[in-house]
């Protein structure tokens with residue numbers, strides 16, 4: 001049986017702190033002991049202020065850190081951000097300020113170790129500090145994700161893939177979302193965070209998970225010892241069948257157990273939550289997938305009036321499909337439609353746009 005706790009909450013520390021402590025007590029029990037290595041893993045995707053809903057709110061990170069400290073342990077706060085420096089993100093997000101005076105260690109994931117996760121990947125490299133932690137406290141932000149529909153507890157652990165290993169994995173997974181979802185589930189199984197507390201007070205809808213997404217007040221925090229159970233419950237809360245989210249479905253297929261899911265608290269129904277526009281990445285025989293990707297699947301496009309030529313997208317693009325002179329250009333033959341460029345653009349200049357042939361095919365094939 002997996003318990004999922006839902007609590008109404010707001011970013012008011014006097015009320016938020018006891019809620020987080022209550023969830024930590026219920027989920028972690030006496031797992032956190034003196035001498036244990038406790039890792040706090042927020043979502044630190046990019047340098048953004050809390051009102052953009054891109055990163056886990058600093059007050060949730062603070063409450064989790066204070067809880068660990070109250071158990072006599074100095075927590076480590078880590079991530080491997082997709083964009084920009086770890087130091088800058090903890091400054092701009094307000095985490096450094098919020099946690100001032102607390103005895104915590106900030107440490108960007110840098111070193112990794114090979115972990116045998118079985119087929120089809122065999123060994124994958126995961127942040128050493130995450131693998132060696134006694135207790136992982138996973139602090140996802142509830143957000144949409146243009147590639148995976150939602151980024152929740154399972155997806156948040158992709159931050160434990162270090163630095164430029166991330167785009168390498170995007171390249172290996174290519175346009176096949178199922179392969180990418182399998183990779184995410186394997187990382188989850190390798191790390192098994194003991195505690196998952198989700199920041200859904202100010203969630204993100206639309207073209208998340210970066211700055212192209214739109215903040216949306218949902219007003220909850222969600223907690224569970226089982227991220228898959230919580231991911232399923234949150235999907236339902238947002239109005240999508242849990243199996244519509246690929247990481248949920250893949251986790252089931254990979255044998256991740258939730259048992260019966262018991263909800264503690266009132267599960268709100270979020271009306272008209274806007275999911276990202278997602279095109280099917282691949283359908284039909286494999287032989288035509290390359291053609292379909294080029295001509296039918298949404299492609300990244302740039303709004304040149306917003307682009308500052310900062311270089312984040314072409315640095316990150318795993319397929320090296322972006323070039324630049326006075327503006328940026330996409331090589332759509334090379335582009336694998338991973339949408340990482342949209343995710344990492346700090347100026348919300350990129351979006352996924354449907355091709356004309358894609359629109360026609362969608363109508364003809366009646367694909368929504």
Ligand code: SF4
Pocket residue numbers: 302306307308309310311312313314328344345346347348349350
């Ligand atoms: S599209 Fe975005 S990430 Fe790429 S260069 Fe322009 S502003 Fe930077």
Ligand code: SF4
Pocket residue numbers: 300316317318319320321322330334335336337338339340341342
């Ligand atoms: S151009 Fe964007 S969507 Fe295409 S491969 Fe590069 S990062 Fe991915």
